[in-house]
Amino acid sequence: MRDLPAGHPTRSPALDEGDRPSRSVRDAVGQDAARRGFSLDPGQAPAVEALDALAARLAEPSPGGLNGLYLWGSVGRGKTWLMDVFHATVGRLALGSGRGSGSGRGPGTRAVRVHFHDFLRRLHGERFHRGSIDAALDAILGDADLVCFDEFHVHDAGDAMLVARAVRTLDARGVRVVLTSNYPPSGLMPSPAYHHLFVPTIDLLTARLDVVEVGGHRDHRRAPSEDVAGFRGGSFVWPATDARLAAAGLDRPGPAEATTVRIGSREHPVLAVRGDVVWLGFGHWCAGRTAVSDVLHLAERFGTVVLDGVPALGAQAPDTGQRFANLVDVLCDGDVPLHVLAHQDPEETLRRHGEEGVALDVERTASRLALLRRLGPVALGR
Structure with a gap:
């Protein structure tokens, strides 16, 4: 998806009555799986059927707002892939991009796809x-x-209150939605101190959407792949010796290359900027006061990101681990190559998931880091 500008929804053309896709979502999923060289997991079948049924009724008037699907399941089960095939099929495989300019409704279905971080x-x-x-x-x-x-x-x-208002507004407008999530609806806003405030929104989602679990026992991101483009073109290097950096195609910058990147009104320190490659220090970008919007800016501006000095997250503050998880999420979704230079292997980096001091989404982070080439002291390679 690197040919689409980050920060812009992906838009599909209108689908008018009598102009439905020439093939079903079920057929499109099967053909795309065959092209990629894998078979559908039985745990994906309920989601495929639900998406196929939704696509078939899009030209019909919606009986109510948010009439759509909530697809949830563990990391790497293919939720994003299934939704993207659905979106492409609805758009007759002719994806476009850009923002809409008005709120008026015309004939047919106009679909957009957004990553929730960016939204x-x-x-x-x-x-x-x-x-x-x-x-x-x-x-x-x-x-x-x-x-x-x-x-x-x-x-x-703070996000929860804003999301609640957005969901109610989309519901009142009669907008259909398809959501993918690692959490069942009841697992949203998991903090015991605030969960009760989000329960009305959870109830609205479960009342208006068909909730479908995408199951299976396999993390498809961990399957072997010859694809080394985009995010997969990055690496996880530990410890970052000169030889291992060279194997990753990297050369550590010297102190004189330190500079800043301006985002809005703030200057953020970076270790180096070399053309479209930016070197980041973990201390500022994960342990400092940065936001998802700052990383989204990097994904828009640079073609490759190097994150240096990554420690074991179990010894870090909770928000530090979450910033690391967010950085990996944004770059993976933007298909931007990421090189992680760590003091320890990926498992030790992410150890103690679920305990105090570790990011909520570290399981998804582990799945995404598994896409990267591993360059460590035991063996070189994936």
Whole structure:
């Protein structure tokens, strides 16, 4: 997806009555799986059937708002892939990009696909500048009446209130949605101190959407792959000796190369900028006061990101681990190559999942880091 500008929803053309896709989502999923060289997992079958049924009824009037699907399951089960095939099929495999400019409804279905990290960033910003949730959603989603949200999650109390208002607004507008998530609806906003505040939104989602688990026992991201483009073109290097850096095609910058990257009104320190490659220090970008929006800026501006000095997350503050997880999420979704230079192997880096001091989404992070080439002292290679 690197040919699409980060921060812009992916838009499919209108699907009018009598102009439905020439093949079903079920057929499209089977053909795409065959092209990629794998067979469908039985745990994916209920989601395929549900997406196929939704695509078949898109030209019909929606009986109510948010009439769509909530796809959830463990990391690497193919939720994003299935949603993307669905979106491509609805758009007759002719994806476009860009923001809508109005909120009026025309004939047919207009679908957009957004990553939830980016949606939250833009929702905060557009609401601040435009003064209302309605205007913010108009700016982000335009006249879409089907929205595909990838990696829907709610961890932060401030985000939860904003998401709740956005969900109610989309419901009132009669917009259909498809959500993918690592969490069942009841697992959203897991903090015991704030979960009860989000329960009305959870109830609305479960009442309006068909909730389908994408199961199976295999993390498909960990399957061997010859694809080394995009995010997969990165590496996990430990410890980062000159020889291992050279194997990854990297050369450590000297102190004189330290500079800053301006994002908004703030100058962020970086270890080096070499053309479209940016070297980041873990201390500032994960342990410092940075936001997802800062990483999204990097994904838009640079073609490769190197993150240096990554320690074991179990010894770090909870928000440090979450920033690391967010950075991996954003770059993986943007298909930007990431080189992680760590003091220890990936397992030790992410050890103690679920205990105090470790990011909530570290299981997904482990799955995504498994896509990277591993360059360590035991063996070189994936």
